[in-house]
Amino acid sequence: MxxxxxxxxxxxxxxxxxxxxxxxxxxxxxxxxxxxxxxxxxxxxxxxxxxxxxxxxxxxxxxxxxxxxxxxxxxxxxxxxxxxxxxxxxxxxxxDWLVGYVVKKSPHAEELRVAWTADPGPVVASAGWALTSERVVKQPEGLDLPGLLDTIEAQMKDAPDRLQWAMNTCLAQIGIQHPGHRARAIDIGERLEVLKDYPTPPNCTSPFAPAWISEMVRRQGA
Structure with missing residues (x-):
């Protein structure tokens, strides 16, 4: 070119x-x-x-x-x-596009997910959590879901915005996709109250994890 x-x-x-x-x-x-x-x-x-x-x-x-x-x-x-x-x-x-359109399709996605999730920088760590949410939905085998919930419970409340949002997404996806962990995911969301008051347009699902989980489960008829 x-x-x-x-x-x-x-x-x-x-x-x-x-x-x-x-x-x-x-x-x-x-x-x-x-x-x-x-x-x-x-x-x-x-x-x-x-x-x-x-x-x-x-x-x-x-x-x-x-x-x-x-x-x-x-x-x-x-x-x-x-x-x-x-x-x-x-x-x-x-x-977001780099993670969503490129890294997710890369053969290095899992190695980067592990490295980024542990990174001390919140923006880099948020990318790791975004990749983790993807695995929670599409390839949960081998993931320590109770361990992820432990980390979210301990760290999400005080995490910087982008990292907090990514952790919250992971929390919601665990609750939506895995019925055995749903009650705990909802409980964590209710106690931490992260994004509880987030302004949500009419006909849109709230990012507040308990509301998000309940709505998606309702739609699935699960």
């Missing part, structure tokens, strides 16, 4: 910038105002291009990095490369 073409692509992304959207995104820590549907349309046009993805990532520009995550080949990144990418992900949206 020629540098001129990369420059043209950067200009195309810059032209999508919407000041009002940026103002909304900045409240969540994201430094861009690009419509993500339009960004996905560009990615669809480009298709998969691993070399271009690496060039776009290296720009340190948030829309360019989001585009990179949509056109990359997740399995071609090395373990240390993914670790470095996570640690330099400033914007929450980049962080």
């Amino acid at each position: 020629s540098q001129t073409t990369v420059s043209e692509l950067m200009a195309e992304l810059a032209a999508l910038e919407n000041p009002k959207m940026r103002a909304v995104n900045e409240k969540h820590g994201d430094d861009h105002g690009v419509n993500l549907s339009k960004l996905r349309a560009i990615a669809k046009r480009l298709k998969t291009q691993q070399d271009l993805a690496r060039v776009l990532w290296a720009t340190d520009d948030t829309p360019a990095r989001l585009l990179a995550l949509l056109i990359c080949r997740p399995k071609e990144f090395g373990r240390d490369e993914l670790d470095a990418m996570l640690r330099e992900s400033r914007a929450p949206k980049v962080h």
Whole structure:
């Protein structure tokens, strides 16, 4: 991919910038105002291009990095490369897409999950907990669910926001997916009251774990 073409692509992304959207995104820590549907349309046009993805990532520009995550080949990144990418992900949206679209599909996902969950940095640790939630739902064999509940019970109340949110998601998924641990998961949520007063739009499920668990179980008829 020629540098001129990369420059043209950067200009195309810059032209999508919407000041009002940026103002909304900045409240969540994201430094861009690009419509993500339009960004996905560009990615669809480009298709998969691993070399271009690496060039776009290296720009340190948030829309360019989001585009990179949509056109990359997740399995071609090395373990240390993914670790470095996570640690330099400033914007929450980049962080979330990296974990959700790339790391989850990587052969290094489990090794990184273990390493990140134990990391002293709350943002890195939150990525580990996001991967743990994925395993709770899709591949719980071998996970120590009572141990996870012990850790959540001890640490979630005072955890920084992103880590707290990730732990809370894991708590809810344990309660939703595993009936044998449901009562304890609900009890932990009720006692800690994390996200109990989180503003939830009408017709949306509250992130407060006891409410979230109860609603999802009701929908499943479980």
